Amino acid sequence: MSESFFSDAGKQWQAFMQQSAGPWSEFLRPGARTPDAFEQWTSAFGGAGSTPRETIDRFMQGAKDYVAFMQSTLNAGGANADGLSAWAEPIKRMFAAQGGHGAAFDNPFARLWPAQAGNPFAGLASAPFAAPFAMPGAAPDLQDFKSWLALPTFGLTREHQERQQKATVAWVEYQEQVARHNEQMFKAAKRGFELFEGKLAEREQPGRQVESLRALYDLWVDAAEEGYAEVALSQEYREAYGALVNAQMRLRSLVQQEVERVSADFGMPTRGEIDSIGQRLQALRREVRELRGGDALIDEIAQLRGELDALVRNTVREAMAEPAATPPQAVPRKRSAPPRRAATSETPAKRPAAKKAAPPRAAAAVAPSGFATRIAQFADASLGGKRKTRKTDAAPAKAGRTKKKH
Amino acid sequence: MEAIRIEPAKALDEVLATQRKLAAALDTLHKMDDVEFGVTAKEEIYREDKVVVYRYKGERAPTAKVPILIVYALVNRPYMVDLQDDRSLVKNLLAQGEDVYLIDWGYPDGADRWLTLDDYINGYIARAVDAVARHRHVRKINLLGICQGGAFSLCFAAMHPERVQNLITMVTPVDFQTPDNMLSNWVQKLDVDLFVDTLGNVPADLMNLCYLMLKPVRLNQQKYIGLVDILDNKVEMENFLRMEKWIFDSPDQAGEAFRQFLKDFYQGNKLIKGGLKIGNREVHLGNITMPVLNVFAEQDHLVPPAASRVLADHVGTKDYTQIAFRGGHIGIYVSGRAQREVPGAIHDWLAARAR
Secondary structure (H helix, E strand, O other), rough: OHHHHHHHHHHHHHHHHHOOOHHHHHHHOOOOHHHHHHHHHHHHHHOOOOOOHHHHHHHHHHHHHHHHHHHHHHHHOOOOOOOOOOHHHHHHHHHHHHHOOOOOOHHHHHHHHOOOOOOOOOOOOOOOOHHHHHHHOOOOOOHHHHHHHHOOOOOOHHHHHHHHHHHHHHHHHHHHHHHHHHHHHHEEEHHHHHHHHHHHHHOOOOOOOOOHHHHHHHHHHHHHHHHHHHHHHOOOHHHHHHHHHHHHHHHHHHHHHHHHHHHHOOOOOOOHHHHHHOOOOHHHHHHHHHHHHHHHHHHHHHHHHHHHHHHHHHHHHHHHHHOOOOOOHHHOOOOOOHHHHHOOOOOOOHHOOOOOOOHHHHHHHOOOOHHHHHHHHHHHHHHHHHHHHHOOOOHHHHHHHHHHHH | OOOOOOHHHHHHHHHHHHHHHHHHHHHHHHHHOOOOOOOOOOOEEEEOOEEEEEEOOOOOOOOOOOEEEEEEEOOOOHHHHEEEOOOOHHHHHHHOOOOOEEEEEEOOOOOOOOOHHHHHEEEEEEEHHHHHHHHHHHOOOEEEEEEEHHHHHHHHHHHHHHHHHEEEEOOOOOOOOOOOOOOHHHHOOOOHHHHHHHOEEEEEOOOOOOOOHHHHHHHHHHHHHHHHHOOOOOHHHHHHHHHHHHHOOOOOOHHHHHHHHHHHHHHOOOOHHHHOOEEEEOHEEEEEEOOEEEEEEEOOOOOHHHHHHHHHOOOOOOOOEEEEOOOOOHHHHHHHHHHHHHHHHHHHHHHHHHH
């Protein structure tokens, strides 16, 4: 990059700003109040037809962050007229500053956590328990507050007070875990910046320089994600995350219990009651299914199918083997087919006596009719071929079924 | 040499280009229609509670004798396998002559709070398998399990091997505790009982938040900045919004099933360590003796490749094949490469075992 960049950039940027009109260019103007300017522009999407509003919101947030990045980067670079050596440093400082409360990319992880729509972690931040902390000038120590909440309660309402104290303690503990989790997020952001520095250093090699704002942004994203992944996969984060979720669930649970009590006082059905009904209903459905046969019946059907298969295989095998004992000229090759053909056209009268039992077995194997029919066919076939099949596959299958019954 | 070499004119061009795209966005977004998905015609063949089994209809009759039943995950909607005309695993399988069925789990609500994994696997899946077998007059069918549905398919095949002709698993976690599994790391210290007892069914938004936080900057910010590049392209925007809808159109999770899935699979890793019981039955992957095809994605951030690869060491079959796809967890269904490679590979593998 030539030094003319910094001498020319300011003029060009000013010219660009003067030429551009509307809220967008206003937003890009250095020093513009980012949220207001962008809100003005995004208000144009008020009636964005059927496009999912959330998608637009997400896009707006992304675009806002990106434009803020471009603005900050150009400002950082444009403010230095000392040549290239000064270019990278302001950007690094910008990112470093944003480890705290920078305007463009403040700690992205800590910001993303509570900001998500539907984030259950965000819901309890403004719980009534927060009231003591919202008092002007009041910033009580959490541990001190907890110790007060551990005091015993007395009298008619002692149970109520005790429950409320427990819920408040749970809220305090949840706040502690939120702070612990945020520390991890800051750690991830810090690590991301370290990696970003390393990646910038790698780009100092000829041919690898960053040549666009977008490439610079993408490089930062790569570094941020790598830093985050390191932290998110750590044992320390595992503990912090588990503690955060568990603390919130404890708090939610206690709040729900209070809501249930109030609901009961007003004669309203509660979630606990509905859950109990659902649980009993599901148990009842399982019992009914079990009484109808359930898994045992499924097993038995599978076993019977196996036996049926074995019988058919045996019969076919025997049908094919038997002619081999007679003189070759008496065994035309097509004779091996009858069992299969028998499924569609039975001609038992024309078959040799030894194969009389075969057609119904083969028919049972392929017939698409109901299970009862197939069982009847199976029984017929078994009676007809009992002597021949006892020593083969059918015997163990039958034993298996008997064993199951015991 | 300086690391940053941004020409002033180029930087300003970038800003101007962004401005133009954003201006075009007003027009494009206003013109966007509702996104459509699930393009292939299908018929319902079985229904129970909120579960529906569909058979897809191809342009010609299937040539495969054994049907495929797709078992999708509970955590997302299954239309990902048939997202749009040019991105459809189902359509491509049909074109190859396969006969494709799918289980749609629906959207569980409070009435489904007490459904267990036993209800899902030995109940719904078992009856869906029966329904498909009856529909095609066959005894065994091919199972194609995807992600969590793949884990369920493994359990089913291990408990009911006589009902599965061939088993195909796609992006399926088997080892739930590989070092690169971020979700697994997060849930190890969770008090799952407290979690489910408190929430009941697990809200879809909470699940989605967890998925987004796997790559927070990329998925919450960079993705939408990338959107600027396609803002003036209606077709590309429709594709983007279709995917966006799928990502966030997620069902809540039935509480009891979620409880067991987290405790036994993620925390206990019992699918490979042993001791996994679904209902009254024990699950032994060694009982899987039918041919197995395991397809996983090399850049999968939800189910790391190592979590899938390990299946080879645990199944009892001698006919095991695995395919490493160059792409991510979602790309394996919707990327251009996936359309060319995955359905054909599945079909060829099945065809070789149908001879």
